[in-house]
Amino acid sequence: MDGVRTAIVVAAILGALIVVPLWWFARKRLLGSQAERATFRTLHAANRAAAPLRDGLTEASAEKALRSLRSLLSAPGLVLSDRHGILGWEGAGGHHRDTALIASATTIAEGTTRVDRIKCPDVDCGLRHVITAPLTIDGDVAGTLQALVPMAGAGVIRATNEVSDWVSGQLELSAMDQDRSRLAEAELRALRAQISPHFIYNSLSTIASFVRTDPAQARDLLLEFADFTRYSFRRHGAYATLADELRSIERYLTLERARFGDKLHVTLRVAPEALPVTVPYLSLQPLVENAVQHGLEPKTTTGHLTISAEDAGQNVVITIEDDGVGEAPETVQRALNGDGEADSIGLGNVDERMRTTFGDSYGLVVETAVGAGTKVTMTVPKFAPRAHPSTEPA
Amino acid sequence: MNVAAGVTAVVAVSLATLVIGAFGLRVSRTTSDFYVASRSVRPLVNASAISGEYLSAASFLGVAGLVLAHGVDALWFPVGWTAGYLILLVFVAAPLRRSGAYTLADFAQLRLESRSARLVASSLVVVIGVLYLLPQFQGAGLTLRTLVGAPTWVGGAVVALVVSTIVLSGGMRSITIVQAFQYWLKFTMLLLPIFLFLHHWRGDGSPHVSHVHLSDWVEPLNGPHAMYLTYSLILATFLGTMGLPHVVVRFYTNTDGRAARRTTLGVLGLLGLFYLLPTLYGVLGRIYAYDLVRTGRTDSVVLALPASMLHGATADLGAALLGAGAFAAFLSTSSGLVVSIAGVISQDLLAGRVIGVRAFRWATGLAVAVTLVLAVATSGLPVARAVELAFAVAASTFFPLLLLGIWWKGLTPPGAIAGLVVGGGLSASAVIATLAGYTGTGWGGALIAQPAAWTVPAALLTMIAVSLATPRQRPPNVVRTMVRLHAPEHVDVDRGSYDPESSR
Numbered sequence: 001m002d003g004v005r006t007a008i009v010v011a012a013i014l015g016a017l018i019v020v021p022l023w024w025f026a027r028k029r030l031l032g033s034q035a036e037r038a039t040f041r042t043l044h045a046a047n048r049a050a051a052p053l054r055d056g057l058t059e060a061s062a063e064k065a066l067r068s069l070r071s072l073l074s075a076p077g078l079v080l081s082d083r084h085g086i087l088g089w090e091g092a093g094g095h096h097r098d099t100a101l102i103a104s105a106t107t108i109a110e111g112t113t114r115v116d117r118i119k120c121p122d123v124d125c126g127l128r129h130v131i132t133a134p135l136t137i138d139g140d141v142a143g144t145l146q147a148l149v150p151m152a153g154a155g156v157i158r159a160t161n162e163v164s165d166w167v168s169g170q171l172e173l174s175a176m177d178q179d180r181s182r183l184a185e186a187e188l189r190a191l192r193a194q195i196s197p198h199f200i201y202n203s204l205s206t207i208a209s210f211v212r213t214d215p216a217q218a219r220d221l222l223l224e225f226a227d228f229t230r231y232s233f234r235r236h237g238a239y240a241t242l243a244d245e246l247r248s249i250e251r252y253l254t255l256e257r258a259r260f261g262d263k264l265h266v267t268l269r270v271a272p273e274a275l276p277v278t279v280p281y282l283s284l285q286p287l288v289e290n291a292v293q294h295g296l297e298p299k300t301t302t303g304h305l306t307i308s309a310e311d312a313g314q315n316v317v318i319t320i321e322d323d324g325v326g327e328a329p330e331t332v333q334r335a336l337n338g339d340g341e342a343d344s345i346g347l348g349n350v351d352e353r354m355r356t357t358f359g360d361s362y363g364l365v366v367e368t369a370v371g372a373g374t375k376v377t378m379t380v381p382k383f384a385p386r387a388h389p390s391t392e393p394a
Numbered sequence: 395m396n397v398a399a400g401v402t403a404v405v406a407v408s409l410a411t412l413v414i415g416a417f418g419l420r421v422s423r424t425t426s427d428f429y430v431a432s433r434s435v436r437p438l439v440n441a442s443a444i445s446g447e448y449l450s451a452a453s454f455l456g457v458a459g460l461v462l463a464h465g466v467d468a469l470w471f472p473v474g475w476t477a478g479y480l481i482l483l484v485f486v487a488a489p490l491r492r493s494g495a496y497t498l499a500d501f502a503q504l505r506l507e508s509r510s511a512r513l514v515a516s517s518l519v520v521v522i523g524v525l526y527l528l529p530q531f532q533g534a535g536l537t538l539r540t541l542v543g544a545p546t547w548v549g550g551a552v553v554a555l556v557v558s559t560i561v562l563s564g565g566m567r568s569i570t571i572v573q574a575f576q577y578w579l580k581f582t583m584l585l586l587p588i589f590l591f592l593h594h595w596r597g598d599g600s601p602h603v604s605h606v607h608l609s610d611w612v613e614p615l616n617g618p619h620a621m622y623l624t625y626s627l628i629l630a631t632f633l634g635t636m637g638l639p640h641v642v643v644r645f646y647t648n649t650d651g652r653a654a655r656r657t658t659l660g661v662l663g664l665l666g667l668f669y670l671l672p673t674l675y676g677v678l679g680r681i682y683a684y685d686l687v688r689t690g691r692t693d694s695v696v697l698a699l700p701a702s703m704l705h706g707a708t709a710d711l712g713a714a715l716l717g718a719g720a721f722a723a724f725l726s727t728s729s730g731l732v733v734s735i736a737g738v739i740s741q742d743l744l745a746g747r748v749i750g751v752r753a754f755r756w757a758t759g760l761a762v763a764v765t766l767v768l769a770v771a772t773s774g775l776p777v778a779r780a781v782e783l784a785f786a787v788a789a790s791t792f793f794p795l796l797l798l799g800i801w802w803k804g805l806t807p808p809g810a811i812a813g814l815v816v817g818g819g820l821s822a823s824a825v826i827a828t829l830a831g832y833t834g835t836g837w838g839g840a841l842i843a844q845p846a847a848w849t850v851p852a853a854l855l856t857m858i859a860v861s862l863a864t865p866r867q868r869p870p871n872v873v874r875t876m877v878r879l880h881a882p883e884h885v886d887v888d889r890g891s892y893d894p895e896s897s898r
Contacts, residue, residue: 060866243432243649250428268431269424273570273647275434278494307431311569313737313754314496382496382646385504 045072046166053170054177057135057143062088065167069145073163075156076127077148083108083141093127093148096120103132104144111141113161115152126150131157133164137171184356195232195282196289196346199252206259221258224251232282239357242309242316242380243275245284249307252285256292264296267306274309274316279380280353286346287320287364287376295324295374316380323373332366347376358384399710400541403718408556411725414572434649435570441660443570444644446577448475448661449668450526450727451533454580454720456778457669459692461676462683463776465611468676470624471778472669474631476662478785482636483658488651489800489879496646498639498792499738505799505879507869508807514814516742518791519639521822522784523735524765526638527728528829529780531769533693534724536777540697541717550769553721554762557728561736561758570647576726577664583719584671587700587712591678594703603681611680619840622847630786630846636796637788639738640730650883675699693777696720735761772829783825790817790849794857800879802861806868809861817853821845 045068052064062080066088070078077093079086081104086097093100096118103116113133120127129152135143145164149156203225210218228251231244257264288307296303306321335347351364358381368374425431435443453475460468495501502508502515531550538549595601610616615624635641648654679686679695683702686692697720700712739757791814798805798813824845834842841848869875 060870063866243434246428246432250432253428266426267424268426268428270431271569272433272435275432276646276649313733314741383494383500383504385507 042072045069049167050170053167054174056174056178057082057087057171059087063090066090069163069167073147073156073159075147075149075160079104079146079148080143081146082143087143091148093118093125093130095122095125096127096130096148100130100132100146100148103130104146107132107134107144108141111136113157113164115157118148128152131160133160135164135168135171137168137175142171195229195285198293199255199289202259203255206255210258217258221255224254227251228255232285238281239278240281241275242270242277242279242284242318245279245282246270246275246307248282248285249288252288253292253305260296263302264292265302265304267304269306269308269310271309271311271316273311274318277309277316277380277382278384279318279378280350280357283350283353283378284318284320286350287378290346291320291322291324291374291376294327295322298325312379314382316382318378318380319375320378321373321375326368326370326372326374328370329368332368336364336366350378354378354380397542399714400717403714404538404541404552404721407718407721408552408725411572411722411729412556412560414569414575434653435647437648437653437656438660439574440570440644440647440653440657441664442574442577443647444573444641444657444661445664445668446573446575446580447640447644447726447730448638448665449577449580449723450781451530451720451724452778452781453668453672454584454723455533455536455693455696456529456776456781457672458675458679458696459694459776460778461673462679462695463687463692465608465616465680466614467616467620467624468778469673470627471631471782472665472672474628474785475635476665476669477632478635479658479661479665481632482641483655483662486636486796486800487645487654487658490642490796491645491648491654492651492881492883493875493879496643497734497738498637498642498795499742501642501799502795502810505869505872505875506805506807506810507871508811511807511810511814513742514811515792515795516738518787518814518818519738520735520743520761521818522637522788522791523639523731523738524761524768525784525787525825526781527731527735527761527765528769528772528784529775529777530724530728530731531765532772532775532780533720533777535769536693537697537717537720537724540694541713547770550766553724553728554766556725557732558758558762560725560729561732562755570644573726573730576722577668579722580719581668581671583715583722584668584675584696587715588671588674590708590712591699591703595678595681601681603684619837622840623844626786626844626847627782629850630782630789630844632789633793633846633850634785634787634789637792638784639734640727643734652882672696678703732758732761768829772831774831775829780829783828786844786846786849787818787821787825789846790821790853793850794854798854798857798861803872803876804861804865804868805857806861806864808864808867809857809859812860813853813857816856817849820852821849824849 049065049068049072052061055061057080066078066080067090070090075091077089077091077096079090079100080088081100086101086104089097099116099118103114107114111134113131116130116132118127118130127148127150129149131147131149131152133145133147134141135145145160145167147156147160203221207218207221207225210221228248231248231251253264253266284307288305291305296305304323306319308321309316309318332347336351337348347364347366354362354364362379362381365377365379366374367377453472457468457472460471490501493501493504495504498519499512499516503512506512531553532546534549534553535546536549538544538552539546615621617623645654645657648657675696679692679699683695683698686695686698691698697713697716700709700716703709704712736754736757739761740753744753744757794813794817795810799810824842827842832842833839
């Protein structure tokens with residue numbers, strides 16, 4: 001039967017697509033002894049609670065974390081609060097909100113664990129105690145963890161304390177995460193590309209040399225220079241499209257060509273699909289400047305500069321290649337590490353910004369040797385959630 | 395039929411595709427002029443490229459076959475495949491471009507700020523891609539069988555080989571200008587023979603053959619459950635277009651949301667123009683190649699017409715042109731699809747295990763091999779029907795995701811994932827049953843044959859219901875994302891940024 005054979009093949013392939021990932025997960029959950037499984041359950045619950053807590057204390061994270069925390073503590077009701085009030089309530093005892101609030105406020109003020117009695121007219125309620133443990137971040141009480149229990153024995157109080165210590169640890173980690181990303185943003189802001197003083201000096205002296213001999217040319221160059229600086233000094237946006245960057249490079253090269261005359265040949269090979277890609281603002285211009293200043297300027301004969309951008313599926317690969325004097329790889333290595341001489345800082349700066357924006361696998365690749373020219377390859381992902389032409393570094 | 399002419403045509407098209415793929419950029423874009431280099435793709439060129447990649451075996455061969463077999467009702471296929479872009483134009487094109495997302499998975503991640511949602515979307519992209527690739531391989535088999543009498547699997551294998559070579563030889567293969575050229579190639583290949591045919595038809599005394607006027611052919615809504623089947627087909631094709639992975643990535647090439655809209659408008663025009671031709675082929679086939687209906691080989695009508703209407707060298711020329719056009723259709727659509735699928739597999743599903751170019755190669759091999767096996771196993775279904783099934787899955791998954799994701803703040807990650815799983819699961823099950831050869835009678839059979847009418851609402855309702863039930867899980871930056879999606883580029887507002895790594 002043709003249909004049956006077909007059905008079997010189709011089912012087998014789709015089955016494999018479903019079964020393989022499931023098997024992958026299942027493999028990780030090898031069964032062990034009773035104690036091992038208990039340990040595993042505890043660790044698993046802790047792990048599940050850790051992820052939301054790493055986002056800090058918010059209603060959303062509290063709701064997610066409490067579910068796992070309650071299975072860790074096995075208390076009928078569990079509450080997370082911050083200094084402003086209750087963030088999440090998991091399980092029983094919702095009608096003791098006021099008691100919980102007062103206990104929480106007291107603990108936040110005093111910084112110690114306390115056990116309060118609950119007066120409840122409802123016979124079915126069964127909750128008699130609320131254990132309130134402080135959550136501390138860097139020594140400050142940021143909130144409380146409260147367990148509503150029928151009977152506050154030493155065991156459950158100790159367990160609540162341990163869990164609140166653990167939660168505090170996670171919250172401190174989250175605070176550190178935030179510090180780190182703020183640091184990265186600050187770094188990015190500090191790394192904001194600046195146009196090199198050399199270039200300003202060179203351009204102005206070139207323009208000056210034309211003022212008498214060719215005033216029209218001088219005027220054109222001055223306008224190019226004005227446009228170039230406007231783009232370079234713009235205040236907003238940490239990212240730009242490749243098309244914008246290319247326009248800025250064009251102005252830069254027009255000014256450099258005025259200085260070099262026919263000594264500088266430029267070839268462009270840009271896939272139109274690559275033009276809308278988002279790159280860190282002023283990330284290409286320093287690379288071109290590097291090629292011109294360190295590669296082609298010392299060269300006595302005509303120099304060629306090739307700028308290409310290729311569409312490579314999820315990425316765009318941009319290369320800047322010159323046939324200039326090249327450089328010792330060690331010097332470039334030092335420049336990339338950020339401790340080269342002032343002239344090559346551009347390279348290290350761009351590399352750093354690429355890594356901070358897109359991740360470590362998106363650093364610059366430099367191929368060079370003395371006398372062999374230089375090729376810098378820059379890979380940019382087409383989609384990176386944090387990079388958008390209109391984005392400020394937060 | 396002249397075997398040599400057919401083989402030459404196919405080999406020529408394959409070689410041309412390979413060569414253009416390898417040297418296209420080098421030849422077309424090497425310049426020393428910045429103005430030339432930074433000229434972006436114009437909307438009309440991009441529209442041609444989208445159309446070129448979109449017009450697949452189903453359009454080139456399948457539509458004529460369905461018109462030949464089913465008459466007026468089959469016209470809904472080309473109408474739906476065109477009108478899908480209208481929905482795309484109105485609801486999706488500009489916001490999607492403004493989002494900066496390159497793939498559908500990127501959009502899911504951007505809007506929902508959730509890695510899990512991204513993974514689910516990626517898996518669905520692969521499923522839809524493979525389902526869409528399947529009929530391309532089958533169509534190639536059919537073409538080679540008609541042209542040179544080769545066994546059916548040979549054509550699929552040839553396309554698989556050429557496409558793998560294109561994709562694996564590294565670098566960029568989805569060059570806009572090449573795909574744009576493909577549209578005009580396909581259009582010309584289909585247009586030129588029609589003049590020969592029409593000339594012949596007039597020379598014949600413009601015959602109207604009696605089976606053209608059979609009532610089940612000229613009257614709409616024939617057969618059991620015709621109303622349901624037609625509306626379900628309309629839903630699938632109207633709403634499925636936006637969920638096709640290789641269509642969406644092309645929008646990235648547009649400079650802004652406005653260009654994206656103009657591109658979509660261009661696509662509407664180009665597709666409308668193109669689909670006139672397969673319909674004519676179907677009608678001519680009804681007159682001159684009616685025996686195909688009896689033998690059940692209606693898909694080959696476009697390729698069989700030259701032999702049944704013309705003689706000698708003209709017939710060979712016509713067949714060669716059409717064979718070449720059909721092959722161009724398989725190659726362009728398949729390579730676009732394989733690049734999209736392989737990109738998603740290597741980036742999301744193989745991530746961490748295999749890296750970089752190797753991952754992409756593995757993914758390409760995997761996608762092509764799986765599809766080839768499936769194509770050999772399931773050769774019964776008409777090509778256009780098989781493509782429409784891919785549309786049904788796309789409509790039941792990415793249509794709700796894009797519509798709600800773009801136009802409703804309330805969509806939450808759990809809601810989106812639930813909707814994708816429900817819509818994808820239901821429609822994929824129906825599709826698998828159909829591919830496996832299940833043809834039920836009565837309502838059950840109709841519901842399985844055309845699932846979109848119930849799976850699309852199911853997915854939409856699931857997304858809305860689960861999202862309403864989980865209001866606290868709304869992505870923290872949803873308002874900013876919405877501003878980014880909807881504010882035109884020239885409006886100076888803070889579109890914000892968020893870092894998915896820190897908001898895990």
